[in-house]
Amino acid sequence: MKITMAHGSGGRATSQLITGIFEKNFNNDILSRMEDSAVVAGSSRLAVTTDSFVVNPLFFPGGDIGKLSVCGTVNDLLMSGACPKYLTCGFILEEGADSEELEKIAASMAQTAREAGVTIVAGDTKVIEGSGGIYINTAGVGFVPEGVQISASLCEEGDAVLVSGNLGDHHAAILSARMEITNSIVSDCAPLGEMVRSMQEAGVRIKAMRDVTRGGLATVLHEFAAASDCCVELTQSCLPVSDQVKGFCGLLGLDPLYMGNEGKMTAVVAGEDAELALSCMQKSKYGEAAAIIGHISGKERGKVLLTTPLGGIRVITELIGEGLPRIC
Amino acid sequence: MKITMAHGSGGRATSQLITGIFEKNFNNDILSRMEDSAVVAGSSRLAVTTDSFVVNPLFFPGGDIGKLSVCGTVNDLLMSGACPKYLTCGFILEEGADSEELEKIAASMAQTAREAGVTIVAGDTKVIEGSGGIYINTAGVGFVPEGVQISASLCEEGDAVLVSGNLGDHHAAILSARMEITNSIVSDCAPLGEMVRSMQEAGVRIKAMRDVTRGGLATVLHEFAAASDCCVELTQSCLPVSDQVKGFCGLLGLDPLYMGNEGKMTAVVAGEDAELALSCMQKSKYGEAAAIIGHISGKERGKVLLTTPLGGIRVITELIGEGLPRIC
Amino acid sequence: MCVALPGRVIEIEGTTAVVDFQGNRVRAEAGLVCVKPGDSVLVHAGCILQVLSEEEGKQLTELFEELEEAAGEGNN
Amino acid sequence: MCVALPGRVIEIEGTTAVVDFQGNRVRAEAGLVCVKPGDSVLVHAGCILQVLSEEEGKQLTELFEELEEAAGEGNN
C-alpha cells in the first residue's frame, strides 16, 4: 500500500495506519491507551533528548532507519549517564511511502527498543507531499542515578581517551549503497547500554561520553576540547579503522575521523582507569575493537592534536562543510 | 541565508546554525550545556508526548509553525492532566529553507514556550533535499499531580460535553492562505494551560479532555464514544462556529465538525459541574466562546449523534478521507 | 451536486466581481450575469451563476399550500 | 589533485574491469590500459590510468642516495 495524504488527515485512515502498523509493533499498555500524552512512572533526575533521522537509503547493511532512530536516542541518553526508559516517535511520511516498508521499520524499532530496554510510549504520524521518503524523530527520557555527573566540560589533564570500535562503518555503509560501491561494510548501528553499564558497574570514573555520530570523532573531540578548555592528544596509529573502510575512504577521498558511526562511543576516563575501561568495552557486545586512542593534556587548549606515524603533528578541526566524496 | 546540506552535516555549519538561531532564542542553562541529553529535575508521574508539525504556509494569520509546535505539544500534555515542563524540538529542514524565517520561527517558539511555562531542553537539526520546507517535531514531558486521572475511557452517562470555543478557525486560516481566499479568519493556535488550571483549581471533575486538532471535533468525540463505550449526544445549535468560518465552509463544501483547531479543547465533565466548567473556560484567555454542546448517554454506544435544528438525528463519524475542498 | 453559495457583490472589475460570503472574499467571473455592487449572487466554482431575486419570495408553507389544486389531478 | 588509488583487477568484461580496493569493488573503465585479472592498477574517477609495476622498485632511501651525483651540478 502506498501512503497518501489521507493517512495524515487525523481521521480514519490515520487511525487504521496506527492500529495496523504502529500499535501492532510497539504494543504496550501505555501506548495502547492512545491518549494525548502517555502517563508513566518518573524519577527525581531525568535525561531528555531528541534526534531526527533522515537516512537514505531506508534499509542498509546492518540496519534501517527504524533501528537507527532507537539506537540514536538511546545512546544519547546513555552518554549523559542516564538509564534510558521511554521513547516517543514522530513519523513524517512523504506521499507514496510504502506501508510494507513502514511496517518493517516499525518492527525493527520494536526489536531494538526491546534490546535497549526502552518503551515507546507516544507517537505521531504526519504525511507531506513528496516521493516516498520516511523521516523519524525520536525523543527519549531516561533516569539519571544519584551522583552520576558526566559532561563534555569535565575532561582534565591526564585523563585517557577511548573509542569503542572501528571508525566510519555506518557512514561508509550508507555511502556505499548510495554510490553503488560493492563491499561487505556493515553499519555499526547498535544500542550501547550494556557497554556503558559495564563501565559504570566496574567503577570506571567516566568524565565525558559521547556517541560518535554525524561529524565524526574529530567533531566530538573538538567539542570536548572546547567545553573543557583542554587539549585532546591522539595517536593516529591507535585509531581503529577496518581495512575495508580505509580502502573506501581512499577511493572517495574521505577521512574516517570525520565519518559518522551509530554504535560507537568515545569516553574520557580518569587516566588510571583507562585499562579497566578498555577491558569493559572490549568485553561488551559491540566493543571488540575498542582502543585507547589518546589523552587529555594542557598543550594547546581547545585543540585536538594528532601525532602521525611519521612523528608529525596534525591539528584536527571539527568537520567543515559536508564531507562529500572528492575527486581532488 | 539559504539552508544547505552542509547545515545538516553535524560539523561547523550545523553548530553555527544552532548557536546563531536556536541557542540565542531558546537560551537556557540546560540547553546551553549542549550535551547528548539534557539532565533535568523529575517527578514521580510523568506525561510524555510527541507531535510533528508540517503546516504550509509556515506563517499564517494568528501564528506560525513554531508557535504551533509548542502549543500542540503543551496542549497534549495538559489534556492528560499534566503540568507541562520540558520540550525537545527536532527540526527537519529542506535545502533552501530560509534562515531568517527559521529565526522568526525559533523566536516564536521561545515566546510561546515562555507563555506556556515550558523549557526547551534539547534539540536537533537535520537537512534533507527539497525546496525550502521546514518541519518541526516537538516532544514534551510534564508532571502529573497525585490523584489526577483523566482518560478518554472515563466518560459516563450524565456527563456534560464542552468545547472551549469556535470550531475550525485554524484549519480555515491555513486553507484560506492556500486557496487564496481573503478573510479575517485567524488561527486559534494557543496554549491552554491557564484554562485547564482554572478548571482544575475550581474543582471541576474532568473525566476526559482532548485538544481539537486534525480530524476535528467529530473525530475526537468519536474516540471518546469508542473508548468509553458510550454515546455522545450533541445539539447542533450549541456548536460554536463563527459566521466567517461558516461562510468559508459553505464556499468550499467543508464541515466545521471535521476541521482542525490548535487552541481549542473539548472536555467531558461531571454533569453537575457543567456550568462551573463553562464559566472557567469562558473566563480564561482563549475560552470566550466556550459552550456546553451535549452530554454522554447510553443511547447508541460507540456513536456520536447530533440533533439538527429541524429535530433530525445525524450520525457523526470520525473524519474519513482527507476533508478536501469540494465542488460537489 | 455543485456546491454553490449566495454571496454579495462588493465590487466589479471588468468581467470579474469580488464577492463576499460572510466575510470571505473571492474573485468570481461575472460574465454570465448582469450585476452591480450590492447584488446578491449565487457563486459556483468561482463563477457567478445567477443574481438572486431580492424581493421577498413566498414562504415555503405558502408554496406548499398552493399545491392543493395541482394535487387534485393526481391518481395517487 | 586527483584522488587515485591502487587496486587489484578481479575480472574483465569488455573494456571494463572490476577492481578491488581492500574489499571495495568498483567497475572501472579499462580502455586506457592493457590489464588482466590480478594486475595492480591505479584508478581515478572510475577509470584505470595505469598498471602499476609489480617488480620490487628501489627503496626511497636508495633513490635519495642516488641523487648525490646529480646534486653536484647545483649552484645552491
Add this chain to the structure above:
Amino acid sequence: MKEIIEYLQSYQGRTLKLMEVCGTHTAEISRNGIPGLLSPSIQLVSGPGCPVCVTVTEYIDRLILLGKEPGNIVVTFGDMLRVPGSSQSLSEARAEGCQVRMVYSPMDMLKLAGENPEHTYIFAAVGFETTTPVYAMLLKNALAGGIKNIRLLTSLKVMPPVIDWICGEKQENSIDGFLAPGHVSVITGSRAFEGLAEKYGIPFVVAGFEGEQILAAIAALVKLRGVGKTVNMYTSAVTREGNLTAQAAVEEYFEPADAAWRGMGVIPGSGMVLRKKYEAFDAGSRELMEDREKNKGCCCAGVLTGKVRPVQCPLFGKVCTPQTPQGACMVSTEGSCFNSFNSILPEASASNIEAGDK
C-alpha cells in the same frame, strides 16, 4: 414548517420512492437528519447526483497518464483526488510523481497558465449543467487573453437524459417523484424537467438546499404523487427559463454527446464535449466514452437507479468501504453507499482502535 413536518410524519398512503439527483441534496438530507423526520412510507433514494463520482475509471486513468507526462500539470477540484481509477487515484498517483494541483475555481487556471507558459495545465473538467458554463467562461477568457497552455479533459454530463434512463422501461422499480437539482436548474430553468414529468406522470419539484427547503419539496412531491407536473420551490434562484446567457455560452463551446457513467454504461445524449472548433483545448476527452467497471460485483447501476439499496450490495462494507471504494456510490461523501456506510457504522469500523492525539 411545523405543519410540513407533521404532514410528512403522518403520511400513510402507499409507499413512495422519491429520488434526489443532486449530491448536495443527498448531503444536506443526511446533515439535517431528514430521513428520521419522514413517515416510513416515504423512502428517499439517491440518484447519480455527483459529477465527480460518476466519472469512469478510464477517465481517472487518463488524467494520471497526462499528469505524469513531463511539463503537464493536472488541475482539479479537491474531491476528484480520491476517485479511484483502475489501479489508483490521483492522490495515490501524486505520490508517484503525477503532477496535480488543487484549486477552488477553474478560473485559477488563467493565472497559473499565464505565469508558467512552459507548463500545460489540464483541468479535470467534470460537472453537470451547473459547471459547464464555468468552463465556457474559462475558454472565453483564455481565448481573449491569448492563453494557449490550457486543456480540458472533459467528463461533462446533463441531467434529463439520465433521469429519462432511470425512469425508462428497463427499470423494474419506478420512482414516484424527483427532487429536481437546484443548481442545475439555475442554469437550465425548471422547464428542463417538464417533458419528463409529463412523460412519466410523476412530479418534479425544484428544491433549494436548506433543510426546510428540502422538507417542503419532499412534502410537495408527496402531495403531487402521480401528477406529471414540475414545480419550482427554489424561486429566489431558479426561473422557468434559467440563465440564458449561460446556456448560450455553453452552446458556443460545447455540443451534446453520448457519455459513460460509472457503473451505468453509456447513456445516449447524456454528455457534452468541446466542439471540434475548440478541439485545440481538448486533452483527448472524446476517446473516453466507455465504462469499464472496476469490480464486477458492484451494484452501482442498481443503487443509482433506486433499484438496490446499498446494504443489498454483496460488496458493501466488506471489500467496499469509504477507504476502498469499489463503485461511484462509495466514492463521494455524497454517494448513497458512502452515506449508508456511515449511518450504519458496520462492525469493521467500530472495531478500530483509534488514535488519540493528533
Add this chain to the structure above:
Amino acid sequence: MKEIIEYLQSYQGRTLKLMEVCGTHTAEISRNGIPGLLSPSIQLVSGPGCPVCVTVTEYIDRLILLGKEPGNIVVTFGDMLRVPGSSQSLSEARAEGCQVRMVYSPMDMLKLAGENPEHTYIFAAVGFETTTPVYAMLLKNALAGGIKNIRLLTSLKVMPPVIDWICGEKQENSIDGFLAPGHVSVITGSRAFEGLAEKYGIPFVVAGFEGEQILAAIAALVKLRGVGKTVNMYTSAVTREGNLTAQAAVEEYFEPADAAWRGMGVIPGSGMVLRKKYEAFDAGSRELMEDREKNKGCCCAGVLTGKVRPVQCPLFGKVCTPQTPQGACMVSTEGSCFNSFNSILPEASASNIEAGDK
C-alpha cells in the same frame, strides 16, 4: 626513512621555497604533519593544485543556469558542490530547484543517460591531465553506445603552462623546486617537466602520495636545489613517457586552448577544450574563457604563486573562511588558505559554542 627526516630537519642552507602543485600532495602534507618535520629553512608553498578550486565563478554560474533548465541535470564530483559562483554554489542552487547529481565517476553518466533519454546530463568536467582521459573514454563509450543526451561543460587544465606562468619573469619570489604532481605524471610522464626544469634551472621531483614518498621527494628537492633536473621518485606508477594510450585518447577528443584560472586570469595554452568535431557534446565551454574575480581583495593569485602567504591576505579569517570562501584557495579542503585557516584556528572559530549531540 629516519635519515631522510634527519636530513630535512638539519638542513641549514639558504631558505628554500618548494611548491607542490597537486592538491592531494597538499592534503597529505597536512594530514601527515610534514611541515613540523622540516627545518625552518624549508618552506612549503601550495600551488594551484586543485582543479575544482581553480574553476572561475562564471563556470559555476553557467552550471547553475544549465541545471535550472527543465530537463537538464548537472552531474558532478562531490567537491564541486560547494565552490562559490558569483552569487551561489551548486549546493545552494540545488535548494532553488537546480538539478544536481553527485557521482563517483563520469562513467556513471552512461547508465544514467541511457536509462533516462528524456533528460540531458551535463557533466561538470573539471580536471587536470589526470582526468581529461577519463572524459575521453566517456565520449568514446557514449559514441559507441549511441548515447546522445550527454554534454560536458569543460574546465580542463594542463600543468606545464601554469607552472611556467608561476616561474615566469613577472613573479617576484621565485620557487626553488617543484614537487611534480604524481597522478598528472602517470598520464604525461615525467618528461613533461623536463623543459621547465631546464628553463628555470630548478629541480622537479615526481612524488607519490604516502607521507614517506613526499618526505623523500622534498629531501630530493633540497638536495637538488639549483639543479635544472627532473627526477621520478614515483616509479611504480610513473614512467618518462606516461600513458601513451591516454595521451592519444585525449588528442582525439580535445585540443589545447587558453584557460581562465580563478584569481589568476587567463593563461595562454593552459587548458583543453573539445575539438569542433565533437562540439555536439559541448555545453558551451568555449564561452567561459574569462575570470571575473569575486572579491577584489582576494590575494589568490599571490597565494597560488607562492608570493603571498594566506595569513597575509587582508580577507583571510575575516570575510574569507571555509564557510564563506572568497577565493579558490579557501574553497577546497586542499586549498592553501583552507589548510592555513584550520592549522591556525583563528579566534572566530574557537569562540563558537558547539552542538553536542548529533
